[in-house]
Amino acid sequence: MNISVFGLGYVGAVTSACLAQKGHRIIGVDLHATKVAAFNQGISPIVEPGLDALLKSGSESRQITATQDAAEAVAQSDASIICVGTPSLPSGGLDLNFVLSVTKQIAQALASLDKKHVIIFRSTMLPGSTRKIVAEVLADLVLTGHLQIYYCPEFLREGTAVRDFDEPSLAVIGNEDGTSPVPEEIAGLLGGKPELLRWEGAEMIKYSCNYFHALKVGFANEIGRLCKQLGEDGKRVMQVVCEDRKLNISSYYMRPGAPFGGSCLPKDVSALHAFVRQQGLALPLLENTLATNAAHQQLFVQLIEGKQKRRIGFLGLAFKADTDDLRGSPLVAAAETLYGRGHAISIYDPQINLSRLIGSNEQQIQQRMPHLAQLMKATPNEVLQNSDVIVISQKCTTIDALRPDVRADQFVIDINGWEDLKTLPWQYDGICW
Ligand SMILES: NC(=O)c1ccc[n+]([C@@H]2O[C@H](COP(=O)([O-])OP(=O)(O)OC[C@H]3O[C@@H](n4cnc5c(N)ncnc54)[C@H](O)[C@@H]3O)[C@@H](O)[C@H]2O)c1
Numbered sequence: 384m385n386i387s388v389f390g391l392g393y394v395g396a397v398t399s400a401c402l403a404q405k406g407h408r409i410i411g412v413d414l415h416a417t418k419v420a421a422f423n424q425g426i427s428p429i430v431e432p433g434l435d436a437l438l439k440s441g442s443e444s445r446q447i448t449a450t451q452d453a454a455e456a457v458a459q460s461d462a463s464i465i466c467v468g469t470p471s472l473p474s475g476g477l478d479l480n481f482v483l484s485v486t487k488q489i490a491q492a493l494a495s496l497d498k499k500h501v502i503i504f505r506s507t508m509l510p511g512s513t514r515k516i517v518a519e520v521l522a523d524l525v526l527t528g529h530l531q532i533y534y535c536p537e538f539l540r541e542g543t544a545v546r547d548f549d550e551p552s553l554a555v556i557g558n559e560d561g562t563s564p565v566p567e568e569i570a571g572l573l574g575g576k577p578e579l580l581r582w583e584g585a586e587m588i589k590y591s592c593n594y595f596h597a598l599k600v601g602f603a604n605e606i607g608r609l610c611k612q613l614g615e616d617g618k619r620v621m622q623v624v625c626e627d628r629k630l631n632i633s634s635y636y637m638r639p640g641a642p643f644g645g646s647c648l649p650k651d652v653s654a655l656h657a658f659v660r661q662q663g664l665a666l667p668l669l670e671n672t673l674a675t676n677a678a679h680q681q682l683f684v685q686l687i688e689g690k691q692k693r694r695i696g697f698l699g700l701a702f703k704a705d706t707d708d709l710r711g712s713p714l715v716a717a718a719e720t721l722y723g724r725g726h727a728i729s730i731y732d733p734q735i736n737l738s739r740l741i742g743s744n745e746q747q748i749q750q751r752m753p754h755l756a757q758l759m760k761a762t763p764n765e766v767l768q769n770s771d772v773i774v775i776s777q778k779c780t781t782i783d784a785l786r787p788d789v790r791a792d793q794f795v796i797d798i799n800g801w802e803d804l805k806t807l808p809w810q811y812d813g814i815c816w
Contacts, residue, residue: 390467400437411449422449457492462501536589557585639815644702696770699777
């Protein structure tokens with residue numbers, strides 16, 4: 384393909400060199416005459432291992448050229464990749480002015496050309512930015528049917544950018560609806576096996592990744608500071624924590640849904656929180672973990688109450704399926720709050736047999752929900768028959784078995800995001816979807 388790359392900074396220079404190496408013809412565009420001149424001479428405008436050699440050979444073979452003239456570049460290319468900066472505003476927000484200005488230049492050039500073109504936004508932009516820019520700047524061109532628009536976040540790291548381009552940690556393509564097929568020649572530009580989402584989803588992934596990285600650094604540093612105070616080796620502790628690829632460095636726990644609960648997480652987070660305070664340390668990430676969970680729990684109850692129905696059903700009461708452990712269950716907390724506020728509660732949980740509850744589990748129920756026995760139903764369908772809002776944290780039975788008792792005026796609040804619950808004719812909702 385003939386490709387214009389707008390912005391010859393870290394991302395644009397690496398993108399240009401690596402795509403040229405794959406056989407594409409690249410026209411780099413930048414505002415700065417010195418960067419354009421350097422590019423034309425095959426000299427890298429940035430320091431990045433491996434880049435000099437790629438740019439030199441690309442420039443020698445005329446596979447890579449550069450210009451300050453956006454219109455000329457667009458006229459000669461099938462696709463424009465936008466890699467201009469999106470710096471921080473003094474408010475901390477994101478400055479999209481460079482992206483907007485480049486998009487306007489491309490739109491202007493295309494308006495007089497009447498040809499097919501692809502625009503790929505690669506700059507990091509907040510969710511909703513691509514759709515806003517498309518509506519504000521590209522709407523007329525979209526109507527011609529000649530323009531395809533993608534948002535493809537960049538995950539390369541400075542210092543290993545060339546290798547990261549060839550072997551990306553993640554490849555993501557966003558298009559308008561998140562489902563229309565992406566031509567092979569576009570997907571092939573990114574390397575890897577791209578995941579397809581809507582523009583907003585792709586934008587969100589970039590921020591989720593970087594936020595997660597920042598969170599990991601913050602977490603490791605807080606554990607490190609606590610370890611130092613205790614005379615323990617924080618590096619060794621975190622090294623061992625990272626050895627666990629099943630629960631720690633894995634997708635386990637990494638999905639939106641219920642607040643955390645159970646007999647361990649709330650107790651242990653709370654204990655470490657108290658310990659950190661005793662130590663006189665300021666560890667804001669650790670200290671705020673309970674607060675974020677409490678906010679999530681509150682929102683969960685608000686969501687149920689927001690349906691403005693009196694009869695509330697729960698399919699699943701334990702903090703997860705296949706256990707009868709009710710300690711710290713966010714479902715118990717929600718049921719208890721709602722019962723206290725006068726709601727009629729019905730519950731079914733296949734593992735909760737009150738006559739078999741013993742020890743701290745029984746004690747917990749006696750203290751917090753002594754009336755639980757009256758609220759339990761013998762089947763999931765009885766819960767459906769007696770409820771106008773149903774909170775589902777466990778499937779308990781099949782979709783087909785539930786179907787006869789589902790009503791169109793019922794609300795379901797799905798804790799886990801089970802797609803098949805959407806196929807029943809009730810009104811579907813969740814805390815995170
Ligand atoms: N640097 C990274 O490691 C990295 C990694 C992933 C994503 N990103 C994102 O990619 C984007 C680019 O980052 P960067 O570090 O390459 O930025 P950069 O500041 O190094 O380069 C941006 C370039 O865009 C040029 N530019 C600005 N307006 C222009 C215009 N109207 N026409 C042509 N060129 C124009 C600037 O002159 C500059 O050379 C940002 O949104 C950034 O957040 C960066």
